[in-house]
Amino acid sequence: MSKHLFSAAVSAALCASAALCASAASAQTDDQARRAELLRQRAAIDAELARLDAAAPKPQAALVAAMPPGTDEIFVTGKALSLTTQVRGQTVTTVDAAAFRNTPATTIADIVRLSPGIAVTQGNGPRDVGVSVRGSNARNGFGARNLQVFEDDFPVTQPDGLARFDLTDPHAYGAVDVVRGPSSARYGNYALGGAVNFRTRSGREIQGVEAGFDAGGDGYANLYATIGHATSGHDIAVFGSYVRGDGATGHTGYETGTLNALARFELGSRDRVAVKLIYNEGDFRLSTRLSYNQYLTNPYQLGCAAAASAVPGCGTISVLVNGTNGARIAQTADEGNLARNDRRTIVGTRYEHDLGSNTTWRTQATFDSRVVNQPTSATPFKGTLDSYNLTLDVTNHGRIAGMDSTSFVGVFYNYLDNQSYSFNKTPAGRNGFGALTQTVFGDVRNLGVRAREELQLTGRLQAIAGIGAERSILDVRQTAYSYPVGANPVLAYIPADRHFTNVAPEVALFWQAIDAVRLHARVGTGYGIPQAGNLFVSAAGVAGNNASLKAQRNTGVDLGAEVALGSNFKAELTGYYEWFTNELVSQSAGVNLLAYTSNVPRSVHRGVELGVSWKPLPGLLPGAKLDASYSYNDQYYTDFQERLTAGTVSTVLDRNGKAIPGVIPNFVNARLGYDQPAGPLSGLGGFAELGYRDRFFVDNSNLLAMPSATLVNLNLHYDPPKGSGPLSRLSFYASVQNLFDVTTVGAASVIANSLATSGTENPASVLANTTGSVYAGQPRTVYAGVKARF
Numbered sequence: 001m002s003k004h005l006f007s008a009a010v011s012a013a014l015c016a017s018a019a020l021c022a023s024a025a026s027a028q029t030d031d032q033a034r035r036a037e038l039l040r041q042r043a044a045i046d047a048e049l050a051r052l053d054a055a056a057p058k059p060q061a062a063l064v065a066a067m068p069p070g071t072d073e074i075f076v077t078g079k080a081l082s083l084t085t086q087v088r089g090q091t092v093t094t095v096d097a098a099a100f101r102n103t104p105a106t107t108i109a110d111i112v113r114l115s116p117g118i119a120v121t122q123g124n125g126p127r128d129v130g131v132s133v134r135g136s137n138a139r140n141g142f143g144a145r146n147l148q149v150f151e152d153d154f155p156v157t158q159p160d161g162l163a164r165f166d167l168t169d170p171h172a173y174g175a176v177d178v179v180r181g182p183s184s185a186r187y188g189n190y191a192l193g194g195a196v197n198f199r200t201r202s203g204r205e206i207q208g209v210e211a212g213f214d215a216g217g218d219g220y221a222n223l224y225a226t227i228g229h230a231t232s233g234h235d236i237a238v239f240g241s242y243v244r245g246d247g248a249t250g251h252t253g254y255e256t257g258t259l260n261a262l263a264r265f266e267l268g269s270r271d272r273v274a275v276k277l278i279y280n281e282g283d284f285r286l287s288t289r290l291s292y293n294q295y296l297t298n299p300y301q302l303g304c305a306a307a308a309s310a311v312p313g314c315g316t317i318s319v320l321v322n323g324t325n326g327a328r329i330a331q332t333a334d335e336g337n338l339a340r341n342d343r344r345t346i347v348g349t350r351y352e353h354d355l356g357s358n359t360t361w362r363t364q365a366t367f368d369s370r371v372v373n374q375p376t377s378a379t380p381f382k383g384t385l386d387s388y389n390l391t392l393d394v395t396n397h398g399r400i401a402g403m404d405s406t407s408f409v410g411v412f413y414n415y416l417d418n419q420s421y422s423f424n425k426t427p428a429g430r431n432g433f434g435a436l437t438q439t440v441f442g443d444v445r446n447l448g449v450r451a452r453e454e455l456q457l458t459g460r461l462q463a464i465a466g467i468g469a470e471r472s473i474l475d476v477r478q479t480a481y482s483y484p485v486g487a488n489p490v491l492a493y494i495p496a497d498r499h500f501t502n503v504a505p506e507v508a509l510f511w512q513a514i515d516a517v518r519l520h521a522r523v524g525t526g527y528g529i530p531q532a533g534n535l536f537v538s539a540a541g542v543a544g545n546n547a548s549l550k551a552q553r554n555t556g557v558d559l560g561a562e563v564a565l566g567s568n569f570k571a572e573l574t575g576y577y578e579w580f581t582n583e584l585v586s587q588s589a590g591v592n593l594l595a596y597t598s599n600v601p602r603s604v605h606r607g608v609e610l611g612v613s614w615k616p617l618p619g620l621l622p623g624a625k626l627d628a629s630y631s632y633n634d635q636y637y638t639d640f641q642e643r644l645t646a647g648t649v650s651t652v653l654d655r656n657g658k659a660i661p662g663v664i665p666n667f668v669n670a671r672l673g674y675d676q677p678a679g680p681l682s683g684l685g686g687f688a689e690l691g692y693r694d695r696f697f698v699d700n701s702n703l704l705a706m707p708s709a710t711l712v713n714l715n716l717h718y719d720p721p722k723g724s725g726p727l728s729r730l731s732f733y734a735s736v737q738n739l740f741d742v743t744t745v746g747a748a749s750v751i752a753n754s755l756a757t758s759g760t761e762n763p764a765s766v767l768a769n770t771t772g773s774v775y776a777g778q779p780r781t782v783y784a785g786v787k788a789r790f
Contacts, residue, residue: 084153087179090524091179091576102719104783105170112176114627116609117607118131119633122777124340125252127256134576142164145528146190148191151276158385159444161189162531171224176199182504182526183506184504185504186466189527190528202235205228208228211790216782217248217780219247238261239259241258243256249776251287254284259279270353271352271353274349281341282342286338287333289772289774290315301333306334306335307331316330317333317377320434325435335427347366348366348367350363359397361392375433379424380422380433382422382423385420386417394409396408420441421436422438436481450466452464462509464510466505471499471500479494496535497545504527506522507522508522508523525553528552534546537595539598540593549597552582552599556576556577557577557578558576577605580603580604605633606634607633607635636657639656640654641653644754649757658702659697662749680725693709701761703763703764706745712739713735715733715735730786735782735783736780746776751773
């Protein structure tokens with residue numbers, strides 16, 4: 001979608017909202033009739049609650065009626081087992097929109113970093129973000145792997161295990177749930193680190209139109225709007241935005257448009273339907289990843305228009321002059337016009353039917369299309385990856401041996417059709433696609449079953465047990481093309497047909513020790529099968545099916561506590577210890593052989609996570625608040641032998657006890673702020689925020705480390721409550737990110753260790769010249785925004 005078409009779509013949506021606004025205004029003219037209807041519905045629900053309590057006195061088994069203050073409608077939700085809300089016996093943090101609605105929120109990093117256990121880094125492009133839960137995704141240079149991602153309970157992780165975080169605009173969200181720990185019993189394949197569920201704002205919350213505009217340094221601009229409406233029978237919200245920016249780093253400008261909608265309908269007392277739509281198209285210019293020394297010399301890639309005249313520190317790629325074979329030339333990101341032009345479309349529907357007063361049947365279907373055009377390097381990539389995800393489950397609230405219980409069983413199936421191509425790049429810029437180098441055709445299939453039982457042993461003690469079993473099939477075929485100078489092209493066909501069976505149990509105890517303290521203990525498991533690209537070089541270092549490759553597995557123990565002292569103090573503390581087996585890494589097979597993907601037999605992940613929300617002076621300064629989180633990750637290999645090769649020399653090095661590269665040991669985020677709670681200045685506030693990231697290694701031998709960084713942000717905002725005066729329809733904010741303009745490493749992908757010709761391992765000074773690793777973080781940037789409600 002071009003920016004002009006997208007702007008037209010947003011304008012049309014705003015015009016269409018006039019009917020909704022007129023409808024809402026008309027509805028407000030008949031208060032007496034609506035109040036009567038409300039009382040009738042409340043009486044009916046009270047009667048149903050009383051009947052259910054008599055049959056099975058368990059709050060989760062009853063219908064839940066949500067009636068926000070100031071509204072007259074109610075929308076009754078279902079009784080099916082929730083995906084990420086009301087999760088018992090596991091570490092879960094919810095970040096509410098109040099924490100980010102008056103901030104720039106340029107990427108989802110501005111949301112999820114407020115949760116303990118989360119590390120965020122710059123991904124492959126201006127809006128892409130790498131998200132790691134307990135170090136689960138630390139080795140990946142873009143998006144997310146080893147983590148299941150959802151939006152409004154619909155999956156946005158495709159069956160090959162990849163999720164991208166540049167898909168939607170954070171302004172669409174009302175909350176995000178972060179579930180931590182191995183969770184394949186509940187979420188299936190790739191849930192090695194847990195799950196993240198982004199929840200969009202409801203139509204009931206909006207009830208009309210909200211439109212906003214953000215602007216900031218480096219040409220950043222975001223025009224967005226949300227239309228929402230709700231009654232007792234439906235809830236609809238549609239969000240759209242157009243965002244652009246030039247980027248502080250050279251050749252990182254972008255334009256992207258997003259549509260995001262969720263509609264829920266009551267079809268009767270027993271039937272509910274939800275429909276989800278996400279559409280995103282983006283054009284992102286990319287710089288090259290640098291060596292550490294290049295980053296120190298020229299972190300923001302300035303003065304890099306052409307390789308022939310580039311200043312020191314500019315990154316380059318090596319491009320074939322004729323796009324096929326022979327001579328190569330160097331090009332900067334500007335010369336090659338490196339970019340991503342991707343399109344993502346997700347359409348889903350969910351149907352719930354109450355089979356009885358205590359049993360709910362739920363069916364969900366999602367179609368997810370990812371179309372990519374990525375001339376991001378010397379080997380551009382194009383592909384269409386369409387996936388289908390189906391689930392069917394039943395939830396029953398009843399009693400077992402006189403104890404309240406929630407029982408769940410479900411089946412699921414997902415399928416990915418992979419059609420992808422790689423090419424040689426020519427010197428002709430973005431559209432310089434040369435000879436075909438590789439095709440990958442095939443599919444990924446996952447079929448499985450899940451079951452879960454939550455049993456209320458006493459009024460305060462609950463036992464949870466779950467299990468998931470999954471059969472995965474990777475049936476993919478690679479054809480590789482090479483073009484020797486003066487000889488005929490050579491084709492190599494490699495079929496890879498791998499089958500995996502995984503079982504993931506979990507057990508947990510949840511104890512409400514006293515009203516203010518909750519405790520949990522859990523043992524959970526997770527698994528993740530290899531990706532298609534891991535299968536085409538064998539362990540012998542030659543082209544072929546990597547038949548020895550195993551699925552990754554993670555078994556973890558969590559001990560956690562939550563404390564809530566009224567509304568003035570809340571804290572969560574979790575300690576975890578996880579045993580990881582068969583982690584996937586790249587390794588050399590020996591002299592003159594290809595690198596291949598292998599399994600690290602064993603490693604340990606352990607750490608501590610702390611989150612605090614505190615109002616220190618509720619009487620004197622009721623609007624003062626401190627929000628802070630701390631994450632400690634100690635992750636290291638316990639059984640790993642790595643082979644390195646140089647010339648005719650090859651050696652195996654013991655990595656036992658070495659820290660896993662890419663994992664950041666310590667993260668701190670603290671925000672001290674004040675919001676005026678009442679009076680004529682209600683909604684006026686601001687905060688100062690400090691973020692600290694520890695140094696971390698980027699190689700298996702722990703020779704080269706990226707430095708630590710401390711960033712400070714400032715924010716002022718005015719967000720008055722609705723109906724509090726003539727300005728109540730407007731809100732404003734101003735923000736300074738990275739106040740002291742600290743130059744930081746925004747991302748550093750893992751680099752390979754190497755040997756000198758003598759056979760000794762090269763030191764950090766040599767590794768610091770290894771390119772393809774470092775992106776600089778954002779320098780000091782000023783943002784301001786205004787939002788209007790209609």
